[in-house]
Structures are given as C-alpha cells and as structure tokens.
Amino acid sequence: MTAAGILGLAASVSLLSGWRLYVCVFVTGLAMHFGWIAMPAHLHALDVLANPWVIAVAGVGAAAEFLADKVMWIDSAWDAVHTLIRPLGGALLALAIVDPADPRWQVIALLLGGGAAMLTHGAKAGTRALANASPEPVSNAVLSTSGDIATTGLLLAAFASPWAAAAVAILVLGVAIAVLVLLRGLYRRIARKKKPAAP
Template sequence: MGIVEILGLAASVSLLSGWRLYLTVFATGLAMSSGYIDLPENLAMLDALANPWVIGVAGLGALAEFFADKIAWLDSIWDGLNTLIRPLGGAMLALAVVDSGDPVWQVVV
C-alpha cells in the first residue's frame, strides 16, 4: 500500500468518524472481522477494531446516537458531549492508519 492510499484511508476514516464515530468504528470492525477488508502488515494495529467487544460497544454507541438524534433536547446534549469525542476519535483512527511510531507522520496528521 503506497503513501497515497494510506493518506486516503486515513483521511476518509477520520472524516467519517467526525460525523458518525460509532458507526464508522462499527462498520469498519464488522467488515474486518467478516473478511471484507484485508489489512496490510503495516496497519496491524487496526485489528483492535475487529475485536467483538469493540464492535459491540461501537454498535451500542451507534444505536444510542441514532435514537438520541430523534429527541430534540437529548440531541443537543449528545452533540455537546460528542463535540470533543468525535474529533479525538478521528485523530486516533488517522494516527492508527498512519504509522503511529513515526513522529514525523504524527505531526503531518
């Protein structure tokens, strides 16, 4: 996987998680555990997303987010809490895609 593909994957996963973090983690983990996504060796740290516990918690978070969007006051509280969680989750996913051991790439991301 070349640098363009790695940066494209990092950008798309982090962008999607900025909108729906739990659904992004759930769908990515489910696709990885079912074999739809094969990761190269340098992205082995993303195997944690295929853990059944991570998939379950992300699924519960996506379900809670779906129902929280239907109630006006709960939606405002939910979005207020996730204002910090979503960007941090996106940044963590982007750092996991890009080699997190290399400080140069951490600064670039």
C-alpha cells in the same frame, strides 16, 4: 498501499468520524472481523477494532447515537457531549492508519485527523441546531437517516480502494466546508433579524 492512499484513508475515516464516530468504529470492526475488507499489512494498530468486545461497545454507542439523533434537541445535546469525543476518536483512528515507524507522519495524522473530525462535527452540529429551530419534526429524522447511510456507504467505499478513499475525503471535506459557510451566512442573517433597530 501508497502514501497517497494511506493519507486518503486516514483523512476519510477522520472526516466521517466527525459525523458518526461509533458507526465508523463499528463498521470498520465488523468488516475486519468478517474479512469483508483486506486491511494492508502495516495497519495492525486497527486490529483491535475487530475485537468482539470493541465491536459490541461500538455497536451500543452506534445504537444510542442512532436513537438520540432522531429526537429534536436531544440530538444537539448529544452533539455537545461529543464535541471532544469525536475529534479525539478521529485523531486516534487517523493515527492508527499511518505507518508507526515514522513519528513525523504520526504527529501530522494526529493533528490533521482531530482537525478533520472537528470540522465535520461542527458542520453536523450546526446543521442539526438549525433544523431544531424549525417547527416541523421531519427534517431531524431525514438529516439523521441520511447521515447514517452516507457514513456507512462512504466508509466502505474508502476501504475498498485508495482512489475511493481519496475521493471520499475530498467529497466529505468539500461538503463540510460548504455547509459551514452556508451556516455562517444563515446564522448571521438570523442574528441581524433579531438585533433591535436603533432608535
């Protein structure tokens, strides 16, 4: 795998971890365990994800997140608890993907991986908080289910080829930035409406 492919894979996994960290670990572990994906030889640091115990713990975490993410306000509480966990997990996954022989790339992967996961986590948490403010309960389930499907599909696509990994990274990054910009505008508009008029 080329350097661009490794960077694309590290970026896509980190970005997706900000949405669904446990799903990323669970799906990657299952895919490696059953040989659905052929990992490059230098990615031995990811072998631990194929361990049945790691898969089981990630599966429990993914199931808990799946349920918590469908319930109004519990999803926001879950996101608040994971504000540190998701970026840390994204940083560690990115670190495991880059070549361990080059410490410069490891530091870059750690920093950018954590930042990427924090970016997508912020977009997800902000969107869910806004959805919780709406009176109807359907948007939570729709947003959550869409996140489950998108994360799993995009993760498998990223592992399929270096070009797909780069495309996934660019797509997820673009969506996260667009969502954050949109949320910023919406929150500003809400704040202006709530601000009392000057006498």
